[in-house]
Amino acid sequence: MTFGAPEWLWGLLLVPLLVALFVRAERRGLRLLQEFVSARLLPQLAGTVNRPRRIIKFGLQLLxxxxxxxxxxxxxxGYTFQDVKRKGLDLLIAVDTSRSMLSNDVQPNRLERxxxxIQDLINELQGDRVxxxxxxxxxxxxxxxxxDYDAVVEAINDLDTKTIPEGGTRISSAIALATQSFGKSATGNRALIIFTDGEESETSGDAVAVKMAKEAADAGARIFTVGVGTSEGSLIPITDENGExxxxxxxxxxxxxxxxxxxxLREVAQGTGGFYIHLESGPRTMQQVQTEGLAKMQAAEMDARLSRRPIERYEWPLGAALIALxxxxFIPERKRVRERRYVPAAVRTAEAAAALLILLASFSYATAPGIDAYRDGKFEDAYGQFxxxxxxxxxxxxxxxxxxDSGAAAYKLKDYNRALESFSQALLTRDTGLQSKGHYNLGNTLYERGETE
Structure with a gap:
């Protein structure tokens, strides 16, 4: 498996961070809940929270x-194979690697410039063979x-004045080799760019180079020459045996x-329909070679080649992500609580401190006698019967x-301790409505006990 944009995989570093934050938040929430609610009431008050479901839900979101x-x-x-037709130029780049290219009348020296x-030129190319x-x-x-432009750039970076052991600057030899490499063609889609200081050393070197250039033109090639250095020139530094x-x-x-x-250099280029240019600013000079020279040449359709292309599979993880989310x-974090049915008989009274809620329950097995006593105001009897x-x-x-109801009777008797005990027991119910009323009466009882103390 390969990836078209592997930099996105750095985002997976968020996963362990989110897991750590989730665990920390769960522990902190549980600790705060334990500080607020007694351990005896915690299973009842927080019983609707389903921790396994919370973990499963978070896991699906994280997935x-x-x-x-x-x-x-x-x-x-996986791969598919396609016939790809290419249109472009065949471009050969010839570089002078003689010792004169070590001259530093341009910085850092002629060869490095x-x-x-050339790298600036290659950046301008699209679809051309080099x-x-x-x-x-x-x-x-x-x-x-x-x-494969990267391979060409690597070969360029490996050039030095020891690449060709035989000294001199025989431009004609570069033209002859280029003509041989191109073959004969009248399509006019072949170009040779020569980078040199033009310091021809062979006998009648310029004349031979011009002759070879005409033969290259007859073979369908156009030559562009790029002069490197200055007319004033400079000495050629070398390192002697002592390292000096x-x-x-x-x-x-x-x-x-x-x-x-x-x-x-001008004569060589003009004889083939090309031109000479002096290398000054690298990017600007190479852009001029591209726009005024190469771009005006006729790009020919190359032979169709079988190209292997990888198959994009992004839709599979994307679809799985949507399903997980x-x-x-649809996964609830809380349990569904089914309320038990009962027949309430609530008596609401108003007092100076607070109101009190009472439930008068009916039983399938018997009638609770405490309810009648409570209604008659006999709260002591009602409590005992409850x-x-x-x-x-x-x-x-x-x-x-x-x-x-027992807590309500004790409340009427101002026996707040017994009332608190009964109301606390009532909070253990799974009936959320009764829990709410129990909290209400429990608060009133605590308030009244505080007033009496």
Whole structure:
């Protein structure tokens, strides 16, 4: 498997961070709840919270996020094969690697400036095949014509003045090798760009180069020459056997000064329909070569080639992400509580401090006598009868309601401690309505007890 945009995979680092934050939030919430509610009441008051469901829901959301990130990374596996036709130029770049290219009349030196300029040129190309020739006393094909621009750039960076061991600057040898590499064609889609200081060293070198240029033109190639250096020139620095800097000397023992030779370069280019240009600003010069030279040449349709292309599979993780997120929506975090049916008989009275709620429960097994006593204002008897009912019918379905009514009777007797005990027991019910009323009466009881104390 490969990815079209692997930088998105860095987003998966969010997953462990979100897990840590979720665990921390769960622990903190539970700790705060335990500080607020007693351990005895916690299972009843927080009983509707379903922690396994919360974890499952968060897990699905996290899974959906992870799959969405993977989808953005454009996963690919498998291949399809297609016939691809290409239109473009065949472009050979010839670079002078003689020792004169070490002259530093341009910075850092002529050869290094050429390397940078060629990279600027390659950045302007689209669909053209590019090859590389190194030449000095003779020429050598460093990189054959290819659309693998990275390979060509790598070959360019490897060039130095030791690439061609034979000294000199034989431009004609570079033209001859380029013509041989192109073959004969009248399509006019073949170009040779020569980067050199033009310091031809062979006998009648300029004339031979012009002759070879005409033969290249007959073979369907156009030549552009790029002059590197200055007319004033500079000395050629080298490192001697002792590791010290010295300068190249002529046969007579005088220090040689290398100068740009533009005349011969113009003749070579003009004889093929190309032009000469001086390398000044690398990007601007190369853009001029592209727009005024290469762009005006006729791009030919190349042979169709079988191209292997990876198959995009982003829709699979994206679909799975949507399913996971959709499932998380339908998972509730709380349990569904089914309320037990009962017949309430509530008596609401108003007092100076607060109001009191009472439930008068009916039982399927007997009629609670405490209710009648409560209505008659006999609260002591009512409390006793409620307590007797609880003892005689333990674990009954209406136990929580009787506890509630028992607390109401104790409240009327101003026995707030017994009222608190009964109301607290009533809070253990799963009946959320009774829980709410129990909290209400419990608050009133605490208030009244505080007033009496």
């Amino acid at each position: 959906g996020l992870s799959l969405a990130i993977i989808s953005l990374a454009q996963p690919r596996w 050429v390397k940078l300029a 090859g590389l020739i190194a030449f000095a006393g003779r020429a050598f094909l460093q990189a054959p014509l290819t659309i 800097t010295a300068f190249v000397k002529e046969s007579a023992g005088q220090v040689h000064k290398s100068r740009l030779g533009e005349k011969g 959709a499932l998380s929506i 307590q007797q009912t609880l003892k005689s019918h333990p674990q009954s379905p209406a136990e929580d309601k009787v506890q509630f």
